[in-house]
Amino acid sequence: MIKFRKNIWEFANPNNFLSIANKIVPLFLILTIITLSVGLVWGLFFTPEDYRQGSSVKIIFIHVPTAFLAINIYFMMFLASIIWLIRRHHVSLIAAKSAALIGLIMTLSAILTGAIWGKPIWGTYWAWDPRLTSFAILLMFYLGYLSIWQAMKFSDKIGDLSSWLCIVGSIFALLSRYAVFFWDQGLHQGPSLSLDKEENIDNVFYFPLIICIIGFVLLFLTLLLIRIKTEIQKRKINILLNARDG
C-alpha cells in the first residue's frame, strides 16, 4: 500500500523513490501493454484508409506519439535539470540522464517512421523541410547531452555541467527551430493535434491516436522508472565498493 505523502519532494530521496518505483513499475507495465495494444490494434486494423494516402496513413499511430515524446522528453530533461540546479535532488538529475537515451530513440523512430511515410506520399525519404530539420537539430542536442555523460565520470560536478548543457541546448534548439521556420513552412502537413478543434484530423483517427499517445507516454514512464531504478542501484553499488576499498 502506498502511503500518502505530504510533500512531493520526499520522492527526491533515492531510497523513498526506489521503494515506490518498485511498487508502481508493474502497474505501469500492465497499463502500458493494455493501452498500447488497444490503441495500436484499433488504429492499425479498425480505421478506414485515407482517400489520398491509402493505408500508409496508419503509420501516424507511431509517428505522431514518438514525435510528441521526442520533443517533450527534452522539455522534461530541461525541467529536471533546473530542479537539480536549484534544489539539488539526485533523482531529478538521474531522471534527466536516464530520459536522454529514451528521447534519442524516440527522435530516431520519429525520423524513421516519417521517412517511411514520406516515400510514398512526397516521393522522398528525407527533405530539408523545416519540421524534418528541426528533428535533426533535436537529434544533435540529444547526442551532445549524452556525450557529456559518456565522456566524464559520474559526479555532482558533471551533473551541474550536463544540466547547464541541457539548458543552453534548449535555448539554442528553440532558436534554431525558429530560424528554420523563418524561411518557409515546408512540405510537412500542419500539426495533427492542436487545441483548436477546427484544425484537428478526422474523429475516426483522432480517438485511437489519443490512446496511442497515452500508451507511448506510459511506455516512456515505465522505461524511465526502470532506468532510474537501475541508475540508483548502480550508484549504491559504487558507493559500497568505494567504502569497502577505503
Place this chain on the structure above:
Amino acid sequence: MNLIGSSLSCKRDGKLIFSDLSFKIKSGDVCFIKGPNGSGKSTLLRLLAGFIKAWTGKISLNNKDITNSNDIIYNNFFYIGHSNSLKNYLTVKQQIDFWEGVSEKKYNLEADTFNLKKILNRRIYECSEGQKRRLGLSRLSIDNKKVLLLDEPTTSLDIENVSRLKNYLKDHQKKGGITIVASHEDFISSNNQNIILTLNPPKNRERDPFI
C-alpha cells in the same frame, strides 16, 4: 583585527571534507594549517579566499560576516596557491607589469624583497623552479593586504629564499597582519604567537542519500 571561524564545514564534490572547525586569529598571529594529504588544507585556504562557500558555519573579519561580501575579501585577503600564475612566454618584467595592472598597485622594485632585480629581462620559461616560485611570491609585495593566505609557500625555495620569505612574514607580523599558511614545515618556529590548526576528517560521516 580578528578573524573568527565558527563551526565551519566544507564539501568538495558532494563529500564532506572537514567539519566543526572553529578558530580565532588575532593581529600578528601566524596560523599553520596541519593535516594529512587530502584533509582539506587547500580547501580551507580557498574557502577563506572566497573561491568557494562554506557548507555550514561562518567566517567573520572584525565581526563582519565575509561570506557574501566580496568587497571585504578583496580589500583584506590575499591568496597564493600551489601554482605561481605565470605565463611561460612573458618576461619577468612583463609578468610583474601584468600583475600590477590586475591588482591596480605598484611593485616596489627598490625594496626587492625576493631578489628579482637580476632576472627582470629573463623569459619565464628560462627561469628555474625556485626563481618561478620567488616570482610567484613577489605578488605578496604588490598587493599589501592584511590577511595572507599561503599554500605551501616554501616549495622549491632554497634556504636563503626561505629566510627572505620568513623576514617578509615577520615584517608583516609586526605591522599587525595575519598570516595563514598551509605547510608541512614550521619555517617560522621561533615565535610564540603561532597558532596550529589541525584538520581532522569528519567523525560522523554524513549519510549518503543513496545508502
Place this chain on the structure above:
Amino acid sequence: MKLNFHLLKYELLFALANKGILLSTSFFIILILIVGIGFGQIGESSEKTLLAIIWIAISLSSLLSIKTMFQEDFDDGTLDLYVLSNTSIETIIFIKSIVHWITTNLPIIILIPLISFPLGITIYHSILICLVMLLSTPALSFISTIGAALTLGEKGGNLLISIFILPTFLPIIIFGMKISLLIANSTYDIMAHLILFALSLICIAITPFITSLIIKIHYT
C-alpha cells in the same frame, strides 16, 4: 576601465603568443582548398556551394583554439587571480571572447575576399558577405566560450567542444547562409540582416553570464 584595457592588452598578448592566428587561418585555407578541390573533381563548384563552405569553414576554425581559452589560465592559476581581482568573471569572459574574435575570426574574414576571388565569387559579393560575417561571427566566439567552460579540466575536451557547440551555431549559420544566398542572387532582405544582427547581439549579451555560472561550478 583602465583595468579592463590592461586585461585586453595582455589577453591579446597571450593569444598572439599562443600562435592561434596562424593555426586557425591555415586551417581555414586548407579546409576551403580541400573542399574546393573535392568539389572540383565532380565539377560542382558554383558560387552557392562555395558560400556554404566558407560558412562551415569559419565556424569550424573558430572552434580550433577555443579549448585553451580558459584551460591555460585554469592550469597556471591566472584564472584564480582573475576571480579574486576587482573585475567580475563576466567582464573577463567578455574580454576573452573579444580577443578570441580578433585573433581567430577577424583574420579569416579579411582573408575571405582574397581567397574567394580566385574561386569564382565576385569581389562585390564577397565584400558584402564579409560585412555580414563581421556582424555575425562575434556571436560564434561568444557561444564557444560556453563549450570551453563546460570542458574545463577535461582531457580531450576539443572533440567534446565540437559536439556541444557546433549545434548551437545553427541559428547563426542558417541565417548567415540564407543571407549569403540572397546576396549571390543579388537580392536584398533588410529583415533577415536585422534578425541576424539581433541574434548575434542576444548571444553576446547572455553568454558571458551563462559561461561565468559554468566556470563557478569548477570552483565549488
